[in-house]
Amino acid sequence: MNTIIQNILVFTTMGFAVLFLLKKYFGKKPKSKKACGGDDGCGCH
Secondary structure: OHHHHHHHHHHHHHHHHHHHHHHHHHOOOOOOOOOOOOOOOOOOO
16 A cells, blocks of 8 residues: 555656646746847847
């Protein structure tokens, strides 16, 4: 019984880790809400 609970916890944790990495590297990149201010290197100044 203890082995079953341990396996469930391990696979659940591994699933969350894989989902986190997929979201981090393949998720949508947030667009900057700045029009053209700051040091973002847009070259408009």
